[in-house]
Amino acid sequence: MSVDKTIRHVKALATGIKYLVSSKRMTLMYPDEIEEFPDGYRGMIKYNWDTCIKCGLCAMVCPADAMKMYISKEESEEGKKPVRRPGINYARCVFCGFCVAICPTNSLKFTKVHDVVYNTLEEQVYPPEKFREGVPKPQYKKKPKKMRAILDEERGLRYEPVE
Amino acid sequence: MSLEERELEVLIGPQHPASGHMRMIAKIDGDIVVELRPNIGYVHRSVEKLAEAKKFLQIIPLVERPSLADTTANNLAYVMALEKLLGLEAPPRAQYLRTLLAEINRIHSHLYGLGIHGVMIGSSTAYMWCFGDREPFIELAQELTGARLSYSYIIPGGVRRELPSRFTEKVEKALRYMENRMKDYFNLYLNNPVTRARLEGVGVLSKEDAIRLGVAGPNLRASGVPYDVRKVEPYAAYPDIDFDIITEKVGDAFARVMVRVKEIQESIRIIRQVLKKMPEGPILHEKYIKAISPKMREYMKETGEVKFPGIFANLRIPAGEAISRVEGGRGEVIFHIISDGKMSPYRMRMVTPSFRNVILFEHLNRGVRVADIPAIYGSLDYFPPEADR
Amino acid sequence: MQDLLSFLISLLFRPCIFIPLIFPGLTVIFIMLLMIIWLERKIAAKVQLRYGPLYVFKPLGGVIQTVADLLKDLFQEPIIPKTVDKIAFLLTPIMLFGLAYLPTVVIPVSPTFYAFRSDLSLLLLLTLTTLAPIFTVLMGWASNNKFSLIGGLREGYLVISYEIPMFLSALSMAVLYGSLDLVDIAEAQKGIWGLFLNPVAGISMLVLIYMSTGKFPFEIPEAESEIVAGAYTEYSGIMYGLVMGASYVKLYVLSLVYAILFLGGWNPLPASMMDNPLLPGAMLFAKAFILIAIGVFLRAVYPRFRIDQAMNIGWKMALPFSILAIFISLGIVTITGGM
Numbered sequence A: 001m002s003v004d005k006t007i008r009h010v011k012a013l014a015t016g017i018k019y020l021v022s023s024k025r026m027t028l029m030y031p032d033e034i035e036e037f038p039d040g041y042r043g044m045i046k047y048n049w050d051t052c053i054k055c056g057l058c059a060m061v062c063p064a065d066a067m068k069m070y071i072s073k074e075e076s077e078e079g080k081k082p083v084r085r086p087g088i089n090y091a092r093c094v095f096c097g098f099c100v101a102i103c104p105t106n107s108l109k110f111t112k113v114h115d116v117v118y119n120t121l122e123e124q125v126y127p128p129e130k131f132r133e134g135v136p137k138p139q140y141k142k143k144p145k146k147m148r149a150i151l152d153e154e155r156g157l158r159y160e161p162v163e
Numbered sequence B: 001m002s003l004e005e006r007e008l009e010v011l012i013g014p015q016h017p018a019s020g021h022m023r024m025i026a027k028i029d030g031d032i033v034v035e036l037r038p039n040i041g042y043v044h045r046s047v048e049k050l051a052e053a054k055k056f057l058q059i060i061p062l063v064e065r066p067s068l069a070d071t072t073a074n075n076l077a078y079v080m081a082l083e084k085l086l087g088l089e090a091p092p093r094a095q096y097l098r099t100l101l102a103e104i105n106r107i108h109s110h111l112y113g114l115g116i117h118g119v120m121i122g123s124s125t126a127y128m129w130c131f132g133d134r135e136p137f138i139e140l141a142q143e144l145t146g147a148r149l150s151y152s153y154i155i156p157g158g159v160r161r162e163l164p165s166r167f168t169e170k171v172e173k174a175l176r177y178m179e180n181r182m183k184d185y186f187n188l189y190l191n192n193p194v195t196r197a198r199l200e201g202v203g204v205l206s207k208e209d210a211i212r213l214g215v216a217g218p219n220l221r222a223s224g225v226p227y228d229v230r231k232v233e234p235y236a237a238y239p240d241i242d243f244d245i246i247t248e249k250v251g252d253a254f255a256r257v258m259v260r261v262k263e264i265q266e267s268i269r270i271i272r273q274v275l276k277k278m279p280e281g282p283i284l285h286e287k288y289i290k291a292i293s294p295k296m297r298e299y300m301k302e303t304g305e306v307k308f309p310g311i312f313a314n315l316r317i318p319a320g321e322a323i324s325r326v327e328g329g330r331g332e333v334i335f336h337i338i339s340d341g342k343m344s345p346y347r348m349r350m351v352t353p354s355f356r357n358v359i360l361f362e363h364l365n366r367g368v369r370v371a372d373i374p375a376i377y378g379s380l381d382y383f384p385p386e387a388d389r
Numbered sequence C: 001m002q003d004l005l006s007f008l009i010s011l012l013f014r015p016c017i018f019i020p021l022i023f024p025g026l027t028v029i030f031i032m033l034l035m036i037i038w039l040e041r042k043i044a045a046k047v048q049l050r051y052g053p054l055y056v057f058k059p060l061g062g063v064i065q066t067v068a069d070l071l072k073d074l075f076q077e078p079i080i081p082k083t084v085d086k087i088a089f090l091l092t093p094i095m096l097f098g099l100a101y102l103p104t105v106v107i108p109v110s111p112t113f114y115a116f117r118s119d120l121s122l123l124l125l126l127t128l129t130t131l132a133p134i135f136t137v138l139m140g141w142a143s144n145n146k147f148s149l150i151g152g153l154r155e156g157y158l159v160i161s162y163e164i165p166m167f168l169s170a171l172s173m174a175v176l177y178g179s180l181d182l183v184d185i186a187e188a189q190k191g192i193w194g195l196f197l198n199p200v201a202g203i204s205m206l207v208l209i210y211m212s213t214g215k216f217p218f219e220i221p222e223a224e225s226e227i228v229a230g231a232y233t234e235y236s237g238i239m240y241g242l243v244m245g246a247s248y249v250k251l252y253v254l255s256l257v258y259a260i261l262f263l264g265g266w267n268p269l270p271a272s273m274m275d276n277p278l279l280p281g282a283m284l285f286a287k288a289f290i291l292i293a294i295g296v297f298l299r300a301v302y303p304r305f306r307i308d309q310a311m312n313i314g315w316k317m318a319l320p321f322s323i324l325a326i327f328i329s330l331g332i333v334t335i336t337g338g339m
């Protein structure tokens, strides 16, 4: 065993011990703590019923066929002609945000919600009427701490509670 | 005993802790691998055929899926091919933003590869560290694009978001952190005598073979071939950036690891320059900005979030053929698109680096020991879905 | 009543019951197993900037996570593949665990407290630990799985290359103290510990202990990324728990031996405290535990060697070193005229 090798063994062990005694940790203790995402995070989408001009662009651009135009029953019956409005299927959505980007009236907007549990596939389909009600509020057994990821020179990522 | 009887056929994968989504059929004689054949195709998703049924813009998320750790390269290469057909070029600021994301992506893609390799030779610490240290870069990319991995950030004519506020500062922090961490990586993992013993001289790929077999990316450069698309055929903002092609001479597993490590350091250099030199200006081609309604243009200016013009929904690409090349984290990504003027490509061909590197499984694993199989596998940074597409 | 209780206690403290059942026997083995697996995960997690097990009993950092794991293992269906050799498949885990545990009866706890004393206790102990790998090989054979077979054979190869130098290192201490009796050896270290008298033997024996118990960087017979879990691939449920536990028990036993051979055993406790087995026992245990902890810490630092490299270390480094150790012992004995 050469001297060089021995030094490298010692260095490796010393680095291991250094980390063993340091109190750095990267873990975000999900679900006790959840990350508050930066603005512009592409989460679930909320729909503005009133500003939508029913142009159908969002459904046209959707790469996953998640956004589709549904016949909106009430309006169709009122106007005696089919009125189509967008609905979304979260089982298919890939959160690319193309629909949001293309909507000419900003009727579609991102929210920061992304962790929702569904029991059935059907629940994940949001026809227009359900879509307008907004994204489901995440339900927690215990209210989690909201944490924001802060880039840090020493730790890489640090999580700080958001007031 | 005759030779045939001495050989044992071992099926490594697809359900094996270190096979990935593939199978390796190894013939071993004692501890020596006589032959190893990669059996690919387990995660074939038919991206190329699917693309023929999708509209041009819809293909962007599609081409990202096969290589989830390194999405920007595919995204960029695909869009560059489209832009060639459209005959337009993204404005300079958009080019710089593309480069920025590509380099952030390269860093975390390399860390991914290094981490997986680490655990394949038994260092769970290298694995956890690499995956932990990907996080700052993923966080940066998320802030820039809104998603962790599947960015879909690059669109024909530009990019989708302006630089977030105080982004430069944040990037600088992450870069400094990574530079400091590298020392510990060297002390604990890369210079660890056991790591060296496992990787040095293992799976040596000679320069001639590397060229002959058409290997791509860091694996090629580790064999001493200074080939990098960013230099050979500069795109995006690379012509203005000063950086070196990282090469190693030996061509063994350790050289491949070192190329990645040094490329991380080089990427850090590139990112700094990109942020410094970033020109002002629009981030979408004016042709498309004009097609957006004035109200939305106003909104774009306010938020820095690009709205798509209506024509994007059914983007028609002029008939023709285009090839684009991009140096991704794992190597050269090539897109060949044939358009017949309709809303979908007539044909799309996607050549991924992993697909070109898969031949090395057979080539490098001859005559090595059983324990070298994962050491070589990991050093190739091979990603089965990317090869299968 | 009182009499009965005190009788029971005195019965418990009888060496022939205390040693196999309490310390260093079953009870402590069991606690040690649960502790050490937890500690291993915790240490690795700490170095890797994580928390490791945490949620099962949070105030103490998830110490009883291993108990939960054990319960899970107990209630898991033990799957016995159709094509295995059933008797061998079922018996080997028990034999393995039993054999790993058996040597504890030879280990003395204090100069006056031992289950039985023999002039050859060191030899007996080493022989018993060497037997175990036979069953690993058998296990690999019985499992009818290629990975198990390779794992079993790897174990076999490694046994041959580490066991001989380990014997030599241990015996060099016997030469030094002129005895094969563990009690004598420990007693002889009242002044200087064996490690300082013969550091060559001490270091090579330590490395060989980690090697023989499959600790990193020598975790070769079970290398996950190469051969799934080696000889243990086909095991599930509590049988897997047994085989996995066996290697930790072996580490524990060898650490105890090491503590006696090189770290002075129950020394430097004064003779007045030797009457009760608890204090010297705790001393011995503490020393062994530190060795085990170092062993599991290595996981966080090292990748694993390739088998040929490990065998090289066994034959080309450990063997010469341990032979050197014998000569050093001989030299010391000649100079000082025996300890």
Ligand code: SF4
Pocket (backbone or CB within 6 Å): A061, A062, A063, A064, A065, A066, A067, A088, A092, A093, A094, A095, A096, A097, A098, A099, A100
């Ligand atoms: S985010 Fe993308 S996938 Fe989801 S509905 Fe919008 S366009 Fe479709």
Ligand code: SF4
Pocket (backbone or CB within 6 Å): A051, A052, A053, A054, A055, A056, A057, A058, A059, A086, A102, A103, A104, A105, A106, A107, A108
């Ligand atoms: S949501 Fe927007 S894009 Fe979709 S139909 Fe309504 S206005 Fe058009």
